[in-house]
Amino acid sequence: VGCSNPATQIKTNSETGTSAPVSANLVRLGFSAWPGWFPWQVAQDQGIFAANKTPVDLKWFDGYLESISTLNTGQIDANSQTLGDTVSSIGGGTDLVVVLTNDNSTGNDKVIARPGINSVADLKGKKVAAEEGTVDHFLLLQGLKKAGLSAKDIQFVPLETGKAATAFVGGQVDAVAVFAPFTTQALKRGGSKELFSSKDFPGSISDHLVFTRKFVNEHGDLVQGLVNSWFATLDYIKANPDKAYEIMAKRAGVSIEEYKQYADGTSIFSVEQNLKAFPVGNNMASLPFAAKQMSQFLNEVGLVKTQPDLSKLFDDRFVKAYAEKAPKS
Amino acid sequence: MSQPDKPHSIQSLIKPRTMGSTVFWRLAEDIPRPLNLTLLITSLTLPLLIWWLITTFGKIDPKFLPSPGNVLEAGGRLWTSGDLLKDTVASLWRVGVGFSLAALLSIPVGVMMGSFPSIRALLEPLFGLIRYMPAPAFIPLLILYLGIGEEPKVTLIFIGVFFFNSLMVMDTVKFVPKDLIEATYMLGGNRREVLTQVILPHVLPGIIDACRINLAAAWQLVIVSELIAATEGLGRRISVAGRFLRTDEIFVGLIVIGTIGLTFDLMFQYLLQVTCNWSSQKR
Amino acid sequence: MSQPDKPHSIQSLIKPRTMGSTVFWRLAEDIPRPLNLTLLITSLTLPLLIWWLITTFGKIDPKFLPSPGNVLEAGGRLWTSGDLLKDTVASLWRVGVGFSLAALLSIPVGVMMGSFPSIRALLEPLFGLIRYMPAPAFIPLLILYLGIGEEPKVTLIFIGVFFFNSLMVMDTVKFVPKDLIEATYMLGGNRREVLTQVILPHVLPGIIDACRINLAAAWQLVIVSELIAATEGLGRRISVAGRFLRTDEIFVGLIVIGTIGLTFDLMFQYLLQVTCNWSSQKR
Amino acid sequence: MFLQIDNLCKNFNTKNGTLTVLKNINMAIAQGEFICAVGASGSGKSTLLRQIAGLDTPTIGEVRIEGQRVIAPGPDRGMVFQHYTLYPWMSVQDNAEFGLKLQGIPKKVRREQASYYLSVVGLSAFAKALPKELSGGMKQRVAIARALASEPKILLMDEPFGALDVHTKESMHEFMLDLWQRTNITIFMITHDVEEAVFLSNRIYALGSRPGTVRKEIQIKLPHRNATVKRHSIFHDYRDELMDLLRQHGQEAMLAAA
Amino acid sequence: MFLQIDNLCKNFNTKNGTLTVLKNINMAIAQGEFICAVGASGSGKSTLLRQIAGLDTPTIGEVRIEGQRVIAPGPDRGMVFQHYTLYPWMSVQDNAEFGLKLQGIPKKVRREQASYYLSVVGLSAFAKALPKELSGGMKQRVAIARALASEPKILLMDEPFGALDVHTKESMHEFMLDLWQRTNITIFMITHDVEEAVFLSNRIYALGSRPGTVRKEIQIKLPHRNATVKRHSIFHDYRDELMDLLRQHGQEAMLAAA
Numbered sequence A: 001v002g003c004s005n006p007a008t009q010i011k012t013n014s015e016t017g018t019s020a021p022v023s024a025n026l027v028r029l030g031f032s033a034w035p036g037w038f039p040w041q042v043a044q045d046q047g048i049f050a051a052n053k054t055p056v057d058l059k060w061f062d063g064y065l066e067s068i069s070t071l072n073t074g075q076i077d078a079n080s081q082t083l084g085d086t087v088s089s090i091g092g093g094t095d096l097v098v099v100l101t102n103d104n105s106t107g108n109d110k111v112i113a114r115p116g117i118n119s120v121a122d123l124k125g126k127k128v129a130a131e132e133g134t135v136d137h138f139l140l141l142q143g144l145k146k147a148g149l150s151a152k153d154i155q156f157v158p159l160e161t162g163k164a165a166t167a168f169v170g171g172q173v174d175a176v177a178v179f180a181p182f183t184t185q186a187l188k189r190g191g192s193k194e195l196f197s198s199k200d201f202p203g204s205i206s207d208h209l210v211f212t213r214k215f216v217n218e219h220g221d222l223v224q225g226l227v228n229s230w231f232a233t234l235d236y237i238k239a240n241p242d243k244a245y246e247i248m249a250k251r252a253g254v255s256i257e258e259y260k261q262y263a264d265g266t267s268i269f270s271v272e273q274n275l276k277a278f279p280v281g282n283n284m285a286s287l288p289f290a291a292k293q294m295s296q297f298l299n300e301v302g303l304v305k306t307q308p309d310l311s312k313l314f315d316d317r318f319v320k321a322y323a324e325k326a327p328k329s
Numbered sequence B, C: 001m002s003q004p005d006k007p008h009s010i011q012s013l014i015k016p017r018t019m020g021s022t023v024f025w026r027l028a029e030d031i032p033r034p035l036n037l038t039l040l041i042t043s044l045t046l047p048l049l050i051w052w053l054i055t056t057f058g059k060i061d062p063k064f065l066p067s068p069g070n071v072l073e074a075g076g077r078l079w080t081s082g083d084l085l086k087d088t089v090a091s092l093w094r095v096g097v098g099f100s101l102a103a104l105l106s107i108p109v110g111v112m113m114g115s116f117p118s119i120r121a122l123l124e125p126l127f128g129l130i131r132y133m134p135a136p137a138f139i140p141l142l143i144l145y146l147g148i149g150e151e152p153k154v155t156l157i158f159i160g161v162f163f164f165n166s167l168m169v170m171d172t173v174k175f176v177p178k179d180l181i182e183a184t185y186m187l188g189g190n191r192r193e194v195l196t197q198v199i200l201p202h203v204l205p206g207i208i209d210a211c212r213i214n215l216a217a218a219w220q221l222v223i224v225s226e227l228i229a230a231t232e233g234l235g236r237r238i239s240v241a242g243r244f245l246r247t248d249e250i251f252v253g254l255i256v257i258g259t260i261g262l263t264f265d266l267m268f269q270y271l272l273q274v275t276c277n278w279s280s281q282k283r
Numbered sequence D, E: 001m002f003l004q005i006d007n008l009c010k011n012f013n014t015k016n017g018t019l020t021v022l023k024n025i026n027m028a029i030a031q032g033e034f035i036c037a038v039g040a041s042g043s044g045k046s047t048l049l050r051q052i053a054g055l056d057t058p059t060i061g062e063v064r065i066e067g068q069r070v071i072a073p074g075p076d077r078g079m080v081f082q083h084y085t086l087y088p089w090m091s092v093q094d095n096a097e098f099g100l101k102l103q104g105i106p107k108k109v110r111r112e113q114a115s116y117y118l119s120v121v122g123l124s125a126f127a128k129a130l131p132k133e134l135s136g137g138m139k140q141r142v143a144i145a146r147a148l149a150s151e152p153k154i155l156l157m158d159e160p161f162g163a164l165d166v167h168t169k170e171s172m173h174e175f176m177l178d179l180w181q182r183t184n185i186t187i188f189m190i191t192h193d194v195e196e197a198v199f200l201s202n203r204i205y206a207l208g209s210r211p212g213t214v215r216k217e218i219q220i221k222l223p224h225r226n227a228t229v230k231r232h233s234i235f236h237d238y239r240d241e242l243m244d245l246l247r248q249h250g251q252e253a254m255l256a257a258a
Ligand SMILES: Nc1ncnc2c1ncn2[C@@H]1O[C@H](COP(=O)(O)OP(=O)(O)OP(=O)(O)O)[C@@H](O)[C@H]1O
Pocket: D012, D013, D014, D019, D021, D039, D040, D041, D042, D043, D044, D045, D046, D047, D048, D192, E165
C-alpha cells in the first residue's frame, strides 16, 4: 500500500516462491514452523491453490505467536494454529471457526530432560521451561498429572519456545517442553533425552486451519477452495515425495534428512480422520471434548479468565463437502 | 577610507512593519504563569478527552481501542488482585538495578573518555560500534551465559544504557572551560585532582541530564528484558496482554510505565536544580 | 579596609610539587596524531584478538561463542546466498524510512517546542510521558491498525525516535542567544522569520547531534520491529538465529549493524563539520 | 523633538517582589544629536535602551519617536548590542544585508546597499569572511554596517566598544565621529567609559542607580574632536566631573546594597 | 634576577604552517617589581604569560624564576586569568581555599589563611556566597585572593580588569597598589589599557606584533600614585608615548595583514 521495501526486489538462493498477486477476493493465510503446516508451501510452489481457483496470499511467520495475533487482529483471514491457541484466542474475544484438522502431533511435541532425570517423577522441584499457555505447556501438565504430580511440584520457567530450547542447551533449566524443530535443537544438549511426547497423549495436540467467522460467512466458496487445496496437496505429496520434501525442508530451514525425522511425529489427517474428529465425544479424539479440556487448562493456569463459549467453534461443512465430491482414495 | 557614493535611497523601499503583540505565540520569552498552567493541564487532559470521545461515540471495538473506563476497570482489577503492584515492583527493581549499575560505571568511563584523548581514542570506536547493536540481539547469549534469573534481565538493561550513557557523558566534558583546568594546575593541582575536583563537579549537570535521557531508554527495554523467563513485571504483563489481545491491560501497563517515568524525570529535574544551583545557565 | 594580621606563614607548609610530563595521560589536551591513530586501531583490533584467543585456546562450544573464523564463514555463506544483502537492504530501508520520517517531523516540532513556551507547555508533559512507554508495547496495536506490511515496522521505529528526538531538539533551542533574536527583531524580522532564519540555522549543529544519537536508538529497534511478520531483515535474521542458536549468524548480524551504524555516525560527524564550520565551538 | 521620553518608569517582578529599575526618566533628544548615557553597572542603562528599541514596554510613561509611540522593535531604529550579535553562519556581506532582506528589498539593491555600508566601515575586503574570522572591532563594525544599511532614523548602541582594546577602540571612536558628521544620524549610545562619552557625544546623561534616574545632564562643548583634545583641560574637567559623579553614585549604591 | 626570560621564541604549528608568535623575548625582573606588558591584540601577550606560568613550553629559550627553570605550572606562581576562573560550584571561601587544599594544608590553617586574604580583598562578608552572586569586580578579587593564598613568589595577571566598568576598575587599581606596597610581591600584569599600565607599574614592556617582540621598555617614575596623578603631565607624557607606539604597531600590523 504505497509502502514497499526495495529488498523484495532482491533474489536469493533460499527463496521459496513469491506470494500470489493481491486481488480483492483472496484468502490471506498465515502459517509458521510446524511439520503439519509446511505442505502449504508445497501448495503454493506447485500452483495447487491456482488449480483449485482459490487465490491465496500465503504469509510465512517466523514467530508462531505473531501469526496468532495477526489473525486475532483480522489482518489475515486464516491461520494454521493449534487447538489450544485457538481456544485462548476465543477466550480473548476473537470469533474463530475451525474448518479443517491438518494433523495431530504424535511425538513432535516433546518434554526433554537433562541427564540424571529419568522419569517424570524426577521433575519434582526442577526447573522446566515452556512457552506459557501453549500446547507444550498443556502437554507438560498432562504428563505431570499422569505421574501424579501437579503444576506446583515443578519450577515453571515461562520462555518463548526458541529461547526455552536455548536455555536448556545452555544448561539453565533441567527440562523443556518444546515442539519440532526446536526439539532437535534441545536434544543437542549432551546426554539429554525425551521424557515423554505427544505420542503418549493422542489427540491432545491437534493443528487446524482456522478462519475468522466473518470470512467464513462472507466467502464460503474460498474456504471450500482452501480445504480442497489442502487435500489436493496431500495427494501431491504422496505422488511426488522427493520434490515435496525438498520444498518443505527448505522452508523449515533444516536438511531433508532431518525433516524426514519429523514426519513420524506428525500424523497428517486424512479426510476420514477429519470427519471422525469433528463430532462431539467423550475422549481426546473428539475435537469438542479436547477443546473443553484445553479451555479448562487455560483457566486453571490463569491465562483465560472465563471459560469461553465453544459451541460454534467447529464447522465441518467444508470437510464434508470435500468428502462427498472427492473420489474415494 | 575613500567611499563610493551611497547607491540607493532605501527608505522609500521599506514598508513600515509593526509586530503585533501576542501572548500565545511569544518566542523565547516567558508566558504568563496561568496560561502556562492551563496549557500544561490541557496537554494531559485533551488527549484523554479525545480518547474518551472516540471510544464513546466512535463505536470502536474495545479490543482495538479500549475506553478510558475499560482501562480504569482493568487497572482496578489488577490492583485489587495485587498483580499490578507486584509487576511494578519487579520492573522498577530491574530497571533500577540495571540502570544504576550502568550509570555508576558509565559516568567514570565517560568522564575519563572526555578528559583523556588517549582513552577516548581507545574506547570511542568500539563503543560507537556496540552502541548500534540492538540490545535484544544479546538475549540468547545472555541466557546462555547468565541463565534465566534476574541477571540476564538486568544485564540487558545495563547493555542498553551503558554505551549510550558513556558517549553522552563524554560529550559533556568538552564544555569544561580550559581556563578552569589551567587555573587548577596553577594552584598546584595534578591531573587526578583536576579530574576529580574540577572536571567531575563541572560536568555534573550534564551527567544528570544524560542519565535522565537514558533512564527513558532503560524503560524502553523493560518489555524485551522480561521476555527472559519473567513471571512478573510490567513488561511481561504487556507482552502477555498483547498475546491475548487484552488491550486494556496493555494500556494499564503503558500508563503505569509512563507515570513512573515522568515521576523520575521530574525527580531528575529537581535534582538538577538542587545540585546545580551554582550553574547560571537555566536548564 | 582594616585587616587582621596574616595568620600563618604558609610557605613552610607547602611541599614543592612538580607535575611530571606525560603523553598518554594528557588531560583535555591533544595527543600526537600517531599515538591517536595507534590507539584507534588498537581499539578495534584488541577485542578481536582477545576474541580469537578465547575461542582458539579456550575450548568453548562454538554454539556459545563462535570463533572469528566461524563468523566469517557464516558471513560468507549468507553473502553468497544473497540473504545477507537482502536482509541488509530490508533493514536499512525500514530504519531509513522510519528514522527519516521521525526526524523530519520531530525537528520542526522540537524547534517549535523550544521556541514557543506555549507549545512547549502544551506538548512537553505528553511527550515526556510517551517517551517512557516501551515501543515494543505498541506492536499489538500497530498490527491492529496498520497490518503486517512495512507500515507497522516503520511506524514502530518512528515512535521510538520521534518523541526522544523532539525533546532533544527542543533542548538545543535554549542555547540560541537571546541577543541574536532581539537583533533580528530590530532589523525588522517578525516571529516567523526569527524562527526560520535565525533559530533554525543556529540550532542546526544541535539538531544533527540529536539525530546522530537517535539514529543509534532507531537501530536498537530493528529486531523488535522485524518481529512483525518480517520475511527478511537483519533483525529478523538475528532473532531467527537466536531461536535456533546459530550464534555465528547472530554475530554476523550484529557486526553488519554495528558497521552500518558507525558508517552513518561518521557521516553525521562529517556533515556536522561541513555544515557547521561557522561554529567556533569544536564538536 | 525627535526622541521624547516622558516620565518613564520600569518595574520588574522578581522573586523578592517588584524591583524598580527606572524611575521618572525624562529625555528630549533632537534630530542629529550624539547622546551618551553613562552610569554605574546596574543603573538601568540597558533597560532604558530596550524601552527605546521597543524590545520591552515601560511600566509607566512612554517613548516617542517623531511623535509616534514606540510599541515594538522595528528597523527604523538601528541597534548595536554590547556583545557581538552577528549571525555566525552568514558571511559578513550576508550579515550586512540581512535587515534589508527581511524587509523584502530586491537582491540587487540590497547587495549594493550593504556593500556601500561595508565600505563605510572599511570592511569591503572582508565581505566573504565568516564572523569567527574577524577580530572584535571588526565584528562591531559589521554590526554597525548592518544597522546602518536599513537607514534607521536613530542608532542605538549598548556599550558597543566595551570589549575592544585601546587601539581598536580609538579607531572606532574616530570612525563614529566621522560617520556621525557625514550622515547626520541621531545616535544614542550607552557606555561606562567616561572618556569615551566625553570624546564622542554632544550631550551626556548621567544615570544614578537603584532606581535608575537621570542625575545630571551635561552639554559637551569641545574645541575640536581629535586625539589631542584628550589633553585639553576642558576635556579633563568634563571627565572629572562625570567621574566624581559616578564614584559618588557607586558609593551610594554600595551603601544601599549593604 | 628574580625572573629571567632568555631569548624566548614560541612557534605554533597551524594548518598554514608554522606561526611565530613570540621572537627573542628577553626580560629581567627583580623581586618586588610591578611590571606591565602592553601590546595590541594578537601581539602574544597571553602566550608570553603562559610560558612564564609553565602552562606551555617555549620553542626556544627559557624562563627562570630564582634561577630555576620553569617547566610546569605550580603554586609558586599565582595566576589571575582574564575571564573569571572561579569554580562556580564552590562558595567564595572554598574558592579561596582551594589552592591550599590541593597542597594538603590542614583544614584549620587553610581556612584562616583564606579568610585573611578574603579580608585583604575586602570580601569577608561574601565568604558564603556563590560566584554567580558576585559582580565582575568582586569575582576578580576572589581570584586574586585565591592566587595570593598560596603566597606565590610572583603574581601573573592576564588583563584582569578588562571587563570591569570604570568605577570598579579604579577601585581595583587602588586595591592593587595597596596590596603591592604592603606585601612587596612581584607582579607581572598584562593589559591593553595604557593608562592602567602607567598608573600601576614601575616598568612597562611594550610588545609589537607579528611576531611579538619587546619594542620598548619604559621605566615609570610618577611623583605619587593616586587618582590625581592622571592629570599630571608626566602621566600624560608616558601615556601618549605608549599610545603612539601602540598606534604605530597597530598600523604596521594592519599593513602586514593586508
Ligand atoms: N528582565 C529582568 N528581570 C528582573 N530584573 C532585571 C531584568 N533586566 C534587568 N534587571 C535588573 O535591572 C537592573 C538594571 O539592569 P541593566 O542591565 O539595565 O543595567 P546596566 O546599567 O545596563 O548595567 P551594565 O552596565 O552592567 O550593563 C539590574 O539590577 C538588573 O538585575
